[in-house]
Every structure is written in C-alpha cells, then in structure tokens.
Amino acid sequence: MHAGEPPKDYEELIRLIHERHDQMSKTYQKISVFLTQNPNDVAVQSVNAIAERCGIHASSFVRFAQALGYRGFKELQALFQKRLATAAPGFEARVKALETELHTSRDRSETGFLSELVVRDIASLQELLKDIRPEDLTLAAQLLHQADTIYLIGQLRSLPVVQLMRYQLTMIGKRCILLDSAAGFSTYISRTITPRDVLMAVSFRFYAKEVVDIVEEVGARGIDIVAISDSTLSPLAKTARVLFPVPEHDYTFSRSLAAPMCLAQALVVSVAARVQYNNTAPRIPTVTGI
Known part of the structure; x- marks a missing residue:
C-alpha cells in the first residue's frame, strides 16, 4: 500500500x-x-x-x-x-442494551449461556434488518425465480444454510441441486451450470477453498451468483451479482447462523410468493409422512 x-x-x-x-x-x-x-x-x-x-x-x-x-x-x-452521528447503534451497543433489558449479563449457568446466545442472535437479526438493502432482496429473488435450476453450495458451518434452502426450494417445486462435497464431484458438477441457471453460494471466514474456487470459475463464465458471506471484502464478493454481507461477531463458543438462516429463508419465501402468485401468504409445504 x-x-x-x-x-x-x-x-x-x-x-x-x-x-x-x-x-x-x-x-x-x-x-x-x-x-x-x-x-x-x-x-x-x-x-x-x-x-x-x-x-x-x-x-x-x-x-x-x-x-x-x-x-x-x-x-x-x-x-x-x-x-x-447519523448511524444506528452498533452490534455491541445492541447486545449491551438487550443484556440490560433481559438481566442476563455475567450469568454463567446453563440458562445464562442460553440467554447470552439469544441476546446475540437478537442483535444480529436487528442488524440484518437494518443493513440488508431491499433492492438486493428483490433482485436475488427474481434471479432465483427465473433460473431453470438453482445450484447451491456451502461447506463446513455454511452447509446447514444451503441444506435448508434445498429442502424449502424443492418443496415449492423449484428445481435445485446441492453441490455436495462428500462425493468429490462438486467442481465437475458446477461445470454443467448454464447461463439459464443461478449459483447460490454461502461461505464465511475462513472460506472453504472449494467454494471460493467454484464461485470464481462459475462467475468467470458470466453466470449469475447470489452469495451470503460475512463481508463485502469476502472472496465471493468479486463475482457475485448479488452479495448479502452478514457480519460475524465474536461468540464465546461459536458463531451463530441465526441471521444467515433468516436471510436464506426470506429469499425462499420471496421465491415462493412468485411461484405461487401469492404475495400475501406464500407457503412452504412440509413433509407430513412417508
């Protein structure tokens, strides 16, 4: 520099x-x-x-x-x-305010651990609502709805986010494919993605190398990518058409998926509203029996 x-x-x-x-x-x-x-x-x-x-x-x-x-x-x-001077309170300020309200600070019991996680998740969700741009949500929902096939990729602790999306998208009748790293074919399957498809990628620090490589390769072919990551400086930001930065904050044990899970579900509900022509109360069917 x-x-x-x-x-x-x-x-x-x-x-x-x-x-x-x-x-x-x-x-x-x-x-x-x-x-x-x-x-x-x-x-x-x-x-x-x-x-x-x-x-x-x-x-x-x-x-x-x-x-x-x-x-x-x-x-x-x-x-x-x-x-x-014109910004909303930051994450730490939100946490302190919630701790004061819920009287959970410094409680080291099992209930205290639960309360601490809940307080931090509430703060993360408040921050999500403040920071996510409506126009990005609209564009992402349109891209996912118009895609012939939605390819999903996320590894390590990002995997539950795309697994939930696969379930919900499948239940509303949207064709989707999870690029599962277990069989070692993710990179090869990603090369079958066409310009009529969309890649939905989720990755947080420390970014899974295969996810980053696939996103870069797919993006280089001009295919639309919707990404959820932790920062606008994420390697996913370079090629994503829509990037949702969901900042991660320090947790005593692990980092929560509450905010990215909520965002992912909001995207699927938005797609469901378009698939079902129902902007009032779109529904995601559930499996009730085998």
Missing part, C-alpha cells in the same frame, strides 16, 4: 479499502475486515481496545492509517465518528 491523498469521508475510505484489499498484507486485510464490519465500534473505542479485539498490535493500526495517507489512526477514526 502506498500513501496518497487520504479519503475525506467514510464512503470514500471504504471504496479505497475495497480497491486495495487484494494487494494488502494478511495483517492489513484483517484490519480492513474489522473496520468494514464494525464501523460504530471503531468510532467509539480506543485503538488499543480495537487492536486487542483483533489480536493485532496497535502500532499496525497506526501504520495502516498512514499507508492510506493519514497522519495516524485518530485521523482515520474521525471519519467513523462523523458517520456515527
């Missing part, structure tokens, strides 16, 4: 980070992801507190800011503080 005239506002800064991300060091890429996913927290926390959360030395944040043309991190942070 080479210093130049520094961005004058938050939006320009984020654009510059996206432009330079691929050429950044691993440390700077990690800093970039944190800045883009946690803008409200960046505005109010000290550089030492931010560095501790990232597991990176504070001096790296200073050098990162200088590489973008700022004198130091405080000058970069001022853009986040200006943005915060």
